[in-house]
Amino acid sequence: MFGYLKRSLDVVKEQGSKIAKANAFEWEKEQFLLKLNCKEDLKEWVSGCDKDIGGNSKASLEISPEGFGRFSGDISLDLPKNNPIVKRSGYAAIRSASRGSLFGLKVWDTTLFRYLALRVKGNDDKKYFVNIQTDGPIPTDLYQHRLYLRNIGEWENVMIPFKDFILTNKGIIQDPQVIMYREKVRTIGISLLSQPGHFCLEIDWIKMMNTENTFGDYDL
Template sequence: MFSFLRRSAGVLADSSAKALRMDGLQGWQKELPMAALNSKKDLAQWAIGCDKDIGGFTEASLDITPDNTGLFHGNLSLELPANREIQHSGYAAIRSKVKPSSMFGTPCWDTSLFRYLGLRVKGDNRKYFVNIQTDGVIQTDLHQHRLFLRTPGQWETVMIPFRDFILTNNGMIQEEQVEMFREKVKTVGVSLMDRQEGPFKLEIDWIKAMNTEFTEGDMDRVPPSKETSDIS
């Protein structure tokens, strides 16, 4: 109870400070840091899951590299567990942990003033997905997008427009696509379920909500024809 009240007091103090600074009147912002994976302390704020949790044989880990970046790695297995109720196997995922709630609710990121979700990553040739969970009514809903890597084996910044994420539930694309509740993003994460057995390795430096100098959320600061062509 004491920790709950302390968190609530912290949220109230932070909200008051923002009001005094008039954060809502600051206008254009380049980026909103959401998650970093640069230390063991950072990694403690992440959860790991794979089919091994239900009896499967996939191995997945999240470690810190000598260069102080997060390394999501392991070995994907399609072998089914003995439990006949499990008909599909072969997945691994990490996500940021939900922040402790207070009397003001669950702390979330307001990404509504940004156009892109940006990730600084170095990966392999596997097919990863980026996952966003919002503080919506259906907690199993995820907004997903393929993490397209142009230079596997090298560091790159991937920027995905928030409007391009697809609503899914339990891995299934939903027929009725509901707009993402971008004011209340609760967790971000990465998953692998490409149905290919074998090792995988993805390094992650940071994840941010971002604008370019040409964008202000879903509005253009300049005509979109002038925007750099390397942003998807």
């Protein structure tokens, strides 16, 4: 209950801040969205995998001894034996939890920033995807982008332009593409699909950012 009321108060503060910034056209370099540095931070996340529908994959999100989020597990492509409805298996995902308040679900307005930035460390050669869910009319719509990692086993900051995310639904690219409803981003997550074996990705934080030469979609 305390968390619910706190989020409601945060909504009031955020709305006031947005009005002030809009009037002043205030430029910001960055703004924190999510972090994974302590057990308390885990309350802001949910995780899942095909085990939830009878599959054999395993996935977990925990805090490492070094104080970072560790998204890890094992992907299995084996179909569940007792559920013939399931035709595909082998996925795992984490995302930010939906944040309720007295004013409805809390959302992020990302329009004043150019990039979604993630500080992560990939410990394998798996292909991860970043997922954004907006407050659009179709709940299963996701905007996705590959999380390109350069150096296995090293921390790196990955910056993805919001405009480069692709609209998908249940893993299928949609046609026509619809521009992301960036004023109301509900959840942000990371997933991998159809890549058997062990995986491990560490996460420090997720931010929205500008460079010195950008102000949202505008160049300075």
